[in-house]
Amino acid sequence: MKPTEHLADFVKEALSAGKSRDQITAALKDASWTDREIEGALQSWTEGPFGIPVPRPRSVVSAAEAFSYGLMFVALAVCAINLSILGMELVDLWFRPAVSSYSNHAHMIRWTLSWLIVFGPLFVWMDRRTARQTRDDPSRRRSAVRRWFASATLFASSIALLIDAGVTVNGLFEGEATAAFILKSLIVAAIAAAILFYFKQDAADQTGS
Numbered sequence: 087m088k089p090t091e092h093l094a095d096f097v098k099e100a101l102s103a104g105k106s107r108d109q110i111t112a113a114l115k116d117a118s119w120t121d122r123e124i125e126g127a128l129q130s131w132t133e134g135p136f137g138i139p140v141p142r143p144r145s146v147v148s149a150a151e152a153f154s155y156g157l158m159f160v161a162l163a164v165c166a167i168n169l170s171i172l173g174m175e176l177v178d179l180w181f182r183p184a185v186s187s188y189s190n191h192a193h194m195i196r197w198t199l200s201w202l203i204v205f206g207p208l209f210v211w212m213d214r215r216t217a218r219q220t221r222d223d224p225s226r227r228r229s230a231v232r233r234w235f236a237s238a239t240l241f242a243s244s245i246a247l248l249i250d251a252g253v254t255v256n257g258l259f260e261g262e263a264t265a266a267f268i269l270k271s272l273i274v275a276a277i278a279a280a281i282l283f284y285f286k287q288d289a290a291d292q293t294g295s
Contacts, residue, residue: 093119097127101139148231154212155235161209162239164201166246166277172198173273181266239285246278 093114100110107128114124131139175194220226254271257263 093123093127094130098131098139101131101133148229151229151231154216155231158209158212158216159235159238161205161212162281163242164205165209166281168198168201168205169277170274172202173277174270177266177269177273181264181269236285240282243278243281243285247275247282250274250278 096114097110100113101107110128111124114127115121119127131141133139172195175191175198179191226232250271254263254268257267257271
């Protein structure tokens with residue numbers, strides 16, 4: 087049995103014996119459990135009208151959800167990267183047609199479109215499927231995998247925004263802030279910000295769960 091399971095069992099038995107939460111907290115602190123561990127164990131149970139503690143819902147993990155959200159994360163990353171590359175290639179063609187090799191840009195554009203055609207519909211389908219399953223079964227909002235996916239997505243988007251901001255500031259310092267440079271920076275920022283906004287509600291749901 088895991089230590090957390092021992093802790094949960096102790097809290098259940100103590101509540102069943104009529105001990106107060108303050109008494110349980112004091113006993114667990116004397117046994118060197120941390121405040122976070124104690125709070126988590128106490129939050130797992132609530133006093134009900136039956137004279138025994140009632141368990142609260144817990145986060146769940148499943149291999150199927152790990153596969154689904156993992157594939158969604160990869161599809162989203164591929165789409166975001168290739169959208170950024172596509173935007174930059176189009177900016178180069180627009181602002182510097184005289185010094186750009188059209189064949190090289192056309193090659194890159196074909197590649198980015200190929201990735202987007204494959205991974206774009208995949209992400210949209212899986213995202214809609216997950217949203218439908220969550221509406222049908224609200225308990226899916228407690229999924230630990232869903233929480234990790236939302237956190238990883240927000241983290242990656244935030245890092246992309248910070249890196250983009252750093253590159254833009256450096257470009258201003260170096261005197262390279264041309265219209266093409268600024269537009270490329272805005273493309274990356276817009277894509278990262280759109281992802282942050284799209285998954286903001288997921289993050290709010292996880293915080294409130």
